[in-house]
Amino acid sequence: MAGNFKIFISYRRKGGYDIAKLVYDRLRLDGYSVFFDIDTLRSGSFDKELEKRVKKCKDFILILSSGIFDRLSKKGYDENEDWVRQEINSALQANKNIIPLVQDDFAFPEVLPADIKDISRKNSLELSPKHFEATYERMKESFLLSKPRWTVRHKKHIKNFFIITILAFIAYLSVMAYNYHQKEVETIKAAAEQNLVRITDSIKTLTDSIRITNELEKKRLIDSISRAILDSIDKNSLVPEETVNTPAKIAPEEIAPKETASVKTMPTKSAPAKSAPTKSTSAKTAPAKSTSTKSASAKTTPQKTSKKTPRSTK
Numbered sequence: 001m002a003g004n005f006k007i008f009i010s011y012r013r014k015g016g017y018d019i020a021k022l023v024y025d026r027l028r029l030d031g032y033s034v035f036f037d038i039d040t041l042r043s044g045s046f047d048k049e050l051e052k053r054v055k056k057c058k059d060f061i062l063i064l065s066s067g068i069f070d071r072l073s074k075k076g077y078d079e080n081e082d083w084v085r086q087e088i089n090s091a092l093q094a095n096k097n098i099i100p101l102v103q104d105d106f107a108f109p110e111v112l113p114a115d116i117k118d119i120s121r122k123n124s125l126e127l128s129p130k131h132f133e134a135t136y137e138r139m140k141e142s143f144l145l146s147k148p149r150w151t152v153r154h155k156k157h158i159k160n161f162f163i164i165t166i167l168a169f170i171a172y173l174s175v176m177a178y179n180y181h182q183k184e185v186e187t188i189k190a191a192a193e194q195n196l197v198r199i200t201d202s203i204k205t206l207t208d209s210i211r212i213t214n215e216l217e218k219k220r221l222i223d224s225i226s227r228a229i230l231d232s233i234d235k236n237s238l239v240p241e242e243t244v245n246t247p248a249k250i251a252p253e254e255i256a257p258k259e260t261a262s263v264k265t266m267p268t269k270s271a272p273a274k275s276a277p278t279k280s281t282s283a284k285t286a287p288a289k290s291t292s293t294k295s296a297s298a299k300t301t302p303q304k305t306s307k308k309t310p311r312s313t314k
Contacts, residue, residue, distance in 0.1 A: 031148030
C-alpha cells in the first residue's frame with residue numbers, strides 16, 4: 001500500500017544507484033518506512049504509481065549524482081519519459097520535505113526547466129563516502145520529518161522493559177523457591193520434632209515400665225523374704241520348751257548308772273593286765289581308769305562331780 005511508505009528516494013540509475021541503495025538500507029535498518037522503486041514497485045502504471053508514492057510520503061530524498069540532468073540538453077529529449085523529472089515535479093507541487101543529497105562531483109546546470117528549477121533552492125547535504133556516517137546521522141536528526149517504527153524508536157525502552165521483566169520474574173521465582181524451601185524445611189523440622197517427641201515418649205514409657213517392673217520385683221522379693229521370715233518364726237514358736245532346755249534338766253539318777261557302768265566295764269578292758277608278771281602294775285592302772293571315767297561323767301554334770309571329788313581324795 002502507498003500509505004505505508006513515509007520516505008521516497010529519487011535517483012538516476014546511472015551514477016546514483018549505489019548511494020541510493022546504501023541510504024535505503026540504512027534507513028530500513030533504523031526502522032524507517034522507505035520506498036525504493038526497484039524493490040517496492042511491482043505492478044501497475046509506472047508514472048501513476050510513482051506520483052502516488054510521492055504524494056503519500058512525508059520526506060523526499062533526492063540523490064544528486066553527476067550527470068543526473070544531462071538528459072535535459074540532449075536532442076530528442078521527451079520529458080514524459082524522464083521519471084526523475086516527474087518525481088521532482090510531483091514533490092515540489094505537493095510541497096514535500098525535499099532533502100537533496102549532493103555527491104562530490106555533482107554540479108547544477110546553468111538552466112533548469114521551470115517545473116523543477118526550485119530544486120536548486122533547497123537546503124542540501126554534501127554526501128561523500130568518507131563522511132557518509134556523519135551526513136546520514138545529521139539527516140536523521142535535523143532533516144527528516146518521518147519517524148522510525150514505534151518498536152525501533154523505543155527499542156532501548158523495550159529492551160530495558162524486557163530486562164526488568166525477566167529480572168523481576170527471576171526474582172519472583174527465587175522468592176517462590178525460597179518460600180517452598182522454607183515450607184519444606186518447616187515440614188521436615190515439624191516431622192523431626194514429632195518423631196523426637198514420639199521417641200522421647202517411647203523411652204519414657206519404657207523407663208516407666210522398667211521402673212514399675214523393678215519395683216514389682218523388689219516388692220515381690222521383699223514379700224517373699226518377709227513370708228520366709230514369718231514362716232521361720234512360726235516354726236520356731238511351735239518347738240516345746242522342754243526340748244530346748246533338756247541339757248539343764250538331766251537327773252543325777254541318770255548319770256550315776258553311767259558311772260557305774262563305766263566302772264563295771266573297766267575290768268573287762270583291763271583284762272590283759274592279769275597276764276602281767278606283777279600285780280602292782282594292774283593295781284595301779286585300775287584307779288587311773290576310774291578317774292578318767294569320773295572326769296568324763298563330770299563334764300556331763302558338773303555340780304555332781306564337784307561334790308564327789310573330795311570323797312575320792314579322801
